[in-house]
Amino acid sequence: MNNRYHVIKDPVHDTMQFTSVEDSWVKPFIDSPPFQRLRHIKQLGMGDFIFPGAVHTRFNHCLGASYVAGQIAQKIGLADEERQLVMIACLLHDIGHGPFSHAFEGIFFDKSIRHEDWTPYFLADFGNSQFFHEYNRVNPRYHLTEDKFRHIADMIMHKPVAKSVLADIVSSQLDADRLDYLRRDSHFCGVTYGEFDFRWMLHCMTIVSSYEGERLGITHKGIGVVEHYLMARRLMMRNIYHSQKKLALEYFLVQWLIQLASSLATHPPYAQLKQNPLAQFLMAADEFNQKAKAEGLAKHKKAFLKAHYENYKELCDYDVFALIKRLATMCDDHPATQIAARLHYRKMPKIIRLDHVDHRIAEAALKTFKDRYQADFQDWQLAIIKTPHQSYSGEEDPILVKNERDIVKPIGEISFMLNAISDKLEHVSFLCIDKLIVDDKRVKALIDELQKL
Template identity: 30%
Template sequence: MSHSSEMPQKTLKMDHKVFNDPIHGTVELHPLLIKIIDTPQFQRLRNIKQLGGGYFVYPGASHNRFEHSIGVGHLAGQLVEALRTRQPELDIDERDILCVKIAGLCHDLGHGPFSHLFDKMFIPKVPHPPGPLGDKMAKWKHEEASVEMLDHPDKFNNLELEMKNKENGLTDDDLNFIKKLIEGLKDPNAVQWPYNGRPKEKSFLYEIVANKTNGIDVDKFDYFARDFYHLGMKSTFDHLRFIQFARVIKVKKDGLNHICSRDKEVGNLYDMFYTRNCIYRRACQHKVNKIIEYMIAEAFVKADGHIKIEGSGGKEFTLSTAIGDMEAYTKLTDHVFEQILHSSSAELAEAKKILKRIISRDHYRFLGETKPRQVPTRDVYRLWKEELAEAVSEEGDGDVKLKPEDFVVLVATFDYGMKDKDPIKNVYFYNKRYPDTALNIPKDQVSKLLPECFSEQLIRVYSKKTDGQSVDAARRHLHQWCKNK
């Protein structure tokens, strides 16, 4: 595991505070970052699991978005300060560095309970009301919520005044810059530079926290190192080497300044994307983890209208509509799991029953998986469930009776971060002899052993009935059904 202690140590400023992090070693934070950490909006991240339901599968995966966010803020500072030291001509100033650190620290403020489970598995399943809130739910992403947290009615616990005071010297443009760093550039190739936070010459700063061009950013650097550490696994990617060799070069193709890496580091970057695929395959998309997350989301859907959260002006919100009010959303963490589990309310009985099955390890049973030629639609899933239930009934497996709703069909996707594309195609490199010329490296010039395909899907089928007879019958007929198909 790499530690920041390998980096040159700076003299500690007396007004800064130091954290001891298991991943990065000594982490030194600016006093403004400390004040952000001490807000309720940031402290809630202590109670949001980094890997969602992964803690129910991996006992070590108890880490939260809180420590990950501190790590990202730290790495964002390391990368931008390394660029300033190496290339003074970039004109990176103290305000740039402070803004990049704040963006790294605040990039995950908007995560809901159990992280991606909330925005990818729960919110899409609940009914979306008509009007602005329904539109918001339809395109809900945690990055947008992170920006909304910064725009909270009380201005993030009045920290806007703190940011703009004489000592910190941030402006409205700086605050807009921070928000855009969190969101990432969606259209960097616009005819006119559309971002008023920083001029076009500093476009490379937008690639540090959320790199939408190729996915190489400090957010991934931290969660690769941190997730592998807590999962008890080893990572071959070394983010400190990337920081050491990072260099900003103007690219002729789009006229923008991009963060580039040494040509000899191309293998290390393929390792990075392979590392991402490993985390998803072995943890995020683990077959038991995914069904547990499905069950949690299922319980949340059943509990949605019966959980009341007080928001701004004393108005009450539900589990799903809390995304429309940041005061209510701030109160929403993983604790809602225990709230449902220990409730005596009749209205929450169905949801409670599902969560009790998780706690007692009576989760829906995995029956089998297959690689499809193409990802089917939801209508096809429904047809599959009907065919499976009918096959079990027709064969007459004793007293086993299965209905379509007794089956769950999930799709697991594995890729290198850019769907079916080779992510290195969007990475720029430089040669030792020509350090100011950006170039692409074709895959066939890297290694013949690299994958030809960068994305695949698995269709997984589970049974809600967990008695041995039902599971055996369902598994047997699934196997035969897959062969017939």
């Protein structure tokens, strides 16, 4: 029996122990440049501007997700080769993220290019004979083949696989990803919303039978902890992931990127920035957006991804912050310069909640205001932001429970609480206003008008 471990001290899981065999499965990926890049991409985008402790990264989270995947695989009795596959898949599941995680996706027309679209290109960097040769040299008993790596890629990309229980560990409503990030994000934000009894959850996990074959589920003893876990997810959604101030700052960030992208080629003070790798990517993104609007996505999306992957895979949060700092110190009234100053010096926008307002009427009122005063206020200075979210889906992919008699049912048929929140969209909306204009009497009148709707 192999008693040697690679121990990683972690503030969430305390001591993450990887056996020497597991270590050899994941370390070649961890030590690669694409994975090391995740050290420089924060998990929660602009979250640390609101929750100062939230400086943890995609790197931390992916290590944690891989560890959790291994723990689940051991608990439900998967074979070593299957544990290897899910640990690698969970390790690499976020490999395609760009700077500031999900926020960066907002620079593309209709959010048409997401981190999942870049993932196959990152995976292709590993799926070659040279990497396999080096990997298999340190894994003589557990070789990585093209077929195995394709299986890993299919689980990450949510494609059908032969054994659904493996895919459930990687991506489901009970996956290793969520079991790590809820607790990790909660810890680093300094809140308790995301806490639940992970060890009891793990103890109650089991393989259950369904019409789709074997799936990851829980025993009847785990109903309470799943209720706690899903309520934790709901509270994290409402208070952290959809925090109004966080979303408002990320709106500013996206507006800055868009304004800069559209002006790099034409605004003389920005001419010196054209050789910057982020600036080059943004100019290409602006060209893509124009073509996508005019000619449709299908014709240009794949070509853009292929042409600009080499640039994208080098970008991280530092590239964005460096340009923000550079523009923030310019003496210029261009929108990109003004927004950069707001971000660099943390000039927080004003938030006006619109939870019980008819959104269509509110958006029409804002459009009328912008049309009337377009010479006095810039478009980015006022925006209505809507954040619909759903805590649990009982229809699409329910969590399955096995009772004492081995009868399997969706948890929504057993839990009154989860049945009540299942497939329910909750809405939060607010008006985001640049603080430099919030005291203008015309803006105050708009606020009064919207709050009376």
